[in-house]
Amino acid sequence: MQRVHVVGGGLAGCEAAWQLASRGVDVVLYEMRPERQTPAHTTGLLGELVCSNSLKSEELSNASGLLKAEMRLMGSLVMQAAEAARVPGGSALAVDRTVFASFLTARIEQHPRVEVVRQEITELDPSDGQVTVVATGPLTSAQLAQSLKRLTGEEYLYFYDAAAPIVAAESLDMAKLFWGSRWGKGGDDYLNAPMTEAQYETFWRALVAAERYPLKDFEREVFFEACMPIEELAKRGRDTLAFGPLKPVGLMPPGWTDRPYAVVQLRIDNRERTLFNLVGFQTNLRWGEQDRVFRLIPGLENAEFVRYGVMHRNVYINSPSVLRDTGQMRSYPHILIAGQLSGVEGYLESAASGILTGINAWRLVNGQEPLSFPRETMLGALMSYISDQSKETLQPMHAAFGLLPPVAVRGGRRQRRQAQAERAIAALRGFLRDQGLLQQTCD
Ligand SMILES: Cc1cc2nc3c(=O)[nH]c(=O)nc-3n(C[C@H](O)[C@H](O)[C@H](O)COP(=O)(O)OP(=O)(O)OC[C@H]3O[C@@H](n4cnc5c(N)ncnc54)[C@H](O)[C@@H]3O)c2cc1C
Known part of the structure; x- marks a missing residue:
């Protein structure tokens, strides 16, 4: 049987390789790190999470929770890694990023059917007929991006993504912070920094006036709403943050009689609880400015920034004209594109699309038609949307x-979502059973 090439050892690439190898296909997985880093990755580990350590909600009535349930049904390796690396995160699935990526790396590297080659792929040659999954992510290296551009004949779209800073726990003034989750959901999973109106005002003024890195390298300035830089949100109005990521509702600091005007939440970033990330604080401020402005937050006066917030290019293809819902390129059906590069957004979404392309690459090398997943499932709906x-x-x-x-x-929204989620799981289960996939992945 033909070997399959997987380019990119991120979340999507690991899932694709795992699906293939688990079904008896030999895989060569090309990953350019650690020899060549992206602007956001810092290790040589496969499946490194570059920003938040949260994989979002676990609840079925949440879209991300439903996607997780679907992934588990398909034997997701990323979900196994998440279980192994879980840290407290309220109703969200938060992970220790080192444990998470180490788990993925070990499982992939130790699989007898996977050969991991640490090399940058700079060119894709469709004429060789090689079944290939391209999963090089939003930070696809420049040369490969050029090659993809030639292959698709489409112009790339660029926009910015942003990562939030991480601070060292020992540098925080715990007397000014308190533990708790909004409305008590999830217990004491977050550290909270409450602000009075005067403190908030000072912080907001400094934030909107702070100096940013210039963004001239990028072709177009388009912010993705879900990852809007905090300074950009702040510019919309004095109280935008207090009604948004810093909203104080459901969080009452001990000993306060009045509700705080705003609350900054800090999420546990590693198992040892030595690191915390500032929830919603993705930013493009200059590093010196991050020191100055974020230290105006009560309790963070002496904060040590273990990692500053950064902004990055995000590369993705114009999938509606390039991709089928099977993950195959319309012009070169033996080349499949997975992960964020394909136009899905998010850790889980990228990983899930890796599962789908892995299954379809396996079918291709077996001479079978690739599958479109049911529209009632979250994964099928996502694929249908992007294509x-x-x-x-x-x-x-x-x-x-x-x-x-x-x-x-x-009933209301909750009941509708519950019904949609139950229908999705039933549809996926039936589909996997009919296609003979359930047995294989659940053994
Ligand atoms: C700065 C930033 C922050 C983000 N924050 C979040 C977040 O908080 N939550 C969230 O849900 N999503 C976030 N995303 C979006 C997205 O979910 C992640 O980028 C996710 O890791 C995408 O998964 P992937 O497998 O598609 O790509 P990646 O996980 O990036 O994996 C791609 C891999 O391909 C390798 N590679 C690149 N080019 C080549 C080449 N030419 N040859 C060989 N290997 C190559 C890279 O080194 C990398 O290991 C963020 C993205 C960025 C850029």
Whole structure:
């Protein structure tokens, strides 16, 4: 049987390789790190998480929770890694990023059917007929991006993503912070920095006036709403943050009689609880400015920034004209594109698309037609969305109930979502069983 090449050892690439190898296909996985780093990765580990350590909600009535349930059904390696690396995160699945990536690396490197080659791929040659999964992510190296551009004949779209800073626990003034989750959901999983109105005002003024890195390298300035830099949000108005990521509702500091005007939440970033990331604080401020402005937050006066917030280019293809919902390129069906590069947005979404392309690459080398996943499932709906030819351009998409076909049930939003989620799981289970995939992945 033909070997399959997987380019990129991130979340999507690991999942694709795992699906293939688990089904008896030999895989060569090319990963350019550690020899060549991206602007956001710092290790040589496969599946490194470059920003938040949260894989979002676990609840079925949440779109990300549903996607997780679907991934588990398909034997997701990323979900296994997440279980092994879990740290407290309220109703969210938060992980220790080192444990997480180490788990993925070990499972892939130790699989007898996977050969990991640490090399940058700079060119894709469709004429060789080699079944290939390209999963090089939003920070695809420049040369490969050029090659993809030639291959697709499409112009790339660029936009910015942003990462939040991480601070050292020991540098925080715990007397000014308190443990707790919003409305008590999830217990004491977050550290909270409450602010009075005067403190908030000082912080906000400094934030909107702070100096940023110039963004001249990029072709277009488009911020993705879900990852909007905090200074950009702050510029919209004095109270935008206090009604947004810093909203104080459901968080009452001990000993306070009045509700705080705003609350900054710090999320546990590693198992040892020595690191915390500032929730919603993705930023493009200059590093010196991050020191100055973020130290105005009560409790962070002497904060040590273990990693500053950064902003990066995000590369993705214009999938509606390039991809089928099977992950195959329309012009070169033996080349499949997975992960963020394909126009899905998010850790889980990238990983899930890796599962789908892995299954379809396996079918290709077996001489079988690749599969379109049911539209009722979150993964099928996402794939259908990004490959929808009626769209001229694509805004990267994350899991959302709005992508699923509606259901006719009585009750409110929660009941509808529950019904959509149950239908999705039933549809996926039936589909996997009919295709003989359930047995294989669950053994
Ligand atoms: C700065 C930043 C922050 C983000 N924050 C979040 C977040 O908080 N939450 C979230 O859900 N999503 C976030 N995302 C979006 C997205 O979910 C992640 O980027 C996710 O890791 C994408 O998975 P992937 O497998 O597609 O790509 P990646 O995980 O990036 O994997 C791609 C791999 O390919 C390798 N590679 C690149 N080019 C080549 C080449 N030419 N040859 C060989 N190997 C190559 C890279 O080194 C990398 O290991 C963020 C993205 C960025 C850029």
